[in-house]
Amino acid sequence: MSEVHIPTPNSQALDYSAEVRGRSLWQDALHRLIRNKAALISLLLLALTAAVSIFGAYIVPYSYAEIDWELIGVPTPASIENGHWLGTDSLGQDLLARALQGGRVSLSVGLLATSVALVIGVTVGAVAGFVGGRMDQILMRFVDVMYSVPLMFFVIILVVIFGRNFILMFLAIGCVEWLTMSRIVRGQTLTLRNKEFIEAARAAGGSTVSIIMRHIVPNVLGVVAVYVTLTIPQVILLESFLSFLGLGIQPPMTSWGALINEGAQEMEITPRMLIVPAAFLTTTLFCFNFIGDGLRDALDPKDR
């Protein structure tokens, strides 16, 4: 009857178990995510929006830049017969087609810029966290300084300098959004590096690569996934904001932000021109929001 350990009053099982079961944590999280109705609906809605934006171009009779010369001059209301299902704007362009094109632009900017942010952020964060020491200090000092800068201004400056080139724009946005990602990844790497289970795994004879693959990656991935779902809408927002001010997408190309700008100008007569792109943008942003929240809850239920 004499084991080595003393029955301390706080005999709760220590929490390492959560990390070591690398795989079942994911199943657990997936389970929770599926049960979150808001997140699920948002996922479907988002997929729907994406699908419609991409494939809608084949169904809607008009293209986004096509001017309907008969209807030019004044925005016309929605009608089924002439094929302008949501009406036209003052240039005779089909509103629905433009809204869908806006979707393509906004979503692709979202994904592309976030990918840029992801690559830079994860690299910087992981290096800082893993290498530590001077490198960590320098990198984080740099991030801190960048944080104090009103980044909106820098994006605009970059856009002004390099012109409203689509590719450069999402590079510029990506360069600005990676900061938070790097901090998150660094934080996570640091925490993981010091956790006892790494030592336990090493003591049990695990090689560095297997440690990284089985323990570090799943945990960092979770946190990164949550922040990706939060970054994409921020990027879309940034792009829309720029386009709204006239500093982003240039006509005839369009995005939701630009459409909202046009809509705001015509809203006295044709509120539809404001409401359609606004509805698209708002719904998409809400969807990302719910998905992000859902992911966060799924991966770390304590954090409600």
Next chain:
Amino acid sequence: MSVFEINDLNIRFDTPEGEVEAVSNVSLSLRKGECLGIVGESGSGKSQTFLAAMGLLAANGSVEGEVVFDDTNLLKADEAVLNGIRGNRIAMIFQDPMTSLTPHMHIGRQLSEVLVQHRQMDWSIAREQAAEMMRRVYIPEPEQRMDMYPHELSGGLRQRVMIAMALLCQPEVVIADEPTTALDVTVQAQILELLRLVKDNNDSAVVMITHDLGVIAGLADRVAVMYGGRIVEEGDVREVFYDPCHPYTKGLLTCMPRLDESGIEALRTISGQPPNLQNPPSGCAFHPRCSFSSERCRIERPSLEVLAKGRRKACHLEMLELKQ
């Protein structure tokens, strides 16, 4: 003559994993001037019992039963009445002095507000009395300390502040919930000494909740042992210590390392884990860990029976069988 009575208390918590019955059928009474020790491990329900009695249970908890103080059932009293009693006639001292004092408020103000609230005193007079109480609990240089923040004091001093705060209105009952657990051993001794003085000088009844039998031995007149949310043994401190009726109590006593023992190679333990209250063991909650358990223990939960005046046990064993 009992000052404070808990009758058949049941506490349930509504958790994401289901409902948990944390405390079942607990009945206790406290006499004027006596010190009742409550012993149990973490999760035994000892703290929750008294938090619930004071109306301080967490939002997801529900409580049934009766708590009688001054002819009032505290569980049915409204908030205003409870507020009038808390800190005034029944005071509590909590476990962790690091986190139990408001970080952004001066010590002096935290003390004075008790008097201002319950005695409608002026702040300046309250401050004087607070300083006086700080002196009585042996806090050196009270006047300077009054204007300090909690983090500027050591753990031992903070706990003294908590004790001072509890005593300001001369309460009839003082409930101390693990007051020394978070402190180092030398400081523990000082605090316990202080509590002994409290007990001896005022006429307050003291409830000492702890997992440390040494503390009980030094301070309590009577002791109740809790396990799995129930009382498993109760009696006069000397009787329970020298003649335990319950295998758990016996186990606790055996586990205590003693200076006068030589030649032990390993520390003794009670094997097994505390019961998971979401899925409690059948029959007697202790039976999986009990070296005396029988088939009956697995099937039938022993009820708390009265052996003699003030002596109760909840075990199927007869006392003689335990003396091995």
Next chain:
Amino acid sequence: MPSYIIRRVMIAVPTLWVIVTAVFFLMRLAPGGPFDFEAALPPEIEANLRAAYNLDKSIWWQYLDYINNLLHGDFGPSFKYKDFTVTELIAQGFPVSLQNGLTALLLAIAFGIPLGTIAALRQNSATDYSVMTFAMTGIVIPNFVIAPILVLIFGIWLKDTLVALPVASWNDGAIPNRILPAVCLALPFVAYIARITRASMIEVLRSNFILTARAKGLPYRLVVTRHALKTALIPVATFLGPATAFLLTGSMVIETIFQLPGIGRYFVQGALNRDYTLVMGVTVLSASLVIVMNLVVDVVYGLLDPKVRYE
């Protein structure tokens, strides 16, 4: 406390310098100059113009000149608004942005903190859910969507009723003109502050010291206001630093939509017109504001959390 402040300032100054330098060189990197979209100028005139603006000197000379001017508060001439220096434009525009921003800030605090506190106190009730839904809406929907919609409602649909509000002018800061811009600007911040306050308050109310306060027999409203609030507001203070900087530097969107002559709008115009000095000037001003505000936040932090002062 003083040493704490000094240390913060010492970090701030180099940061500002880095920003100024970065802005300067970025602007110079831009292809094309400020005169490019005027009709093609005869070379002699262009040379004269360049000389007049010192664009013919070496870049290092221009840099030092710029820094020197900055230290004297001179942001250089506007390339677009030929009759004005940037300093003058900023001096005209900043008070407008400041007024609007401060009003929005006050609205945000006055509504955000109580809303968040009430939601925390009535956690998981209908009140809580409605406040949080409102907060989510305020955060997710961008202000360039909310603002036009509010204009649509109050400026157009309700134009002939009592609730009508003027929408497209500043009118020297007349009160009716200030309502919509300030409200639109404040809305997302009310939402953020409510969210942060709620989360923080819920966390604080679970603390041990709140249990102690309740065990002392204090009525709950005293427990909340005297014991919980100060600690709960710490994250709000942290948020307010950059938030205030944003509010004071003039929201580009709000000023554009409501035609307010503030520095946000000047910035947008400057960006559209490639008016480098104007853009630089506003950027430097905003960066300074952000840094100052962060400093203020640090000081407020020290006031709210006594432990920090002794670091």
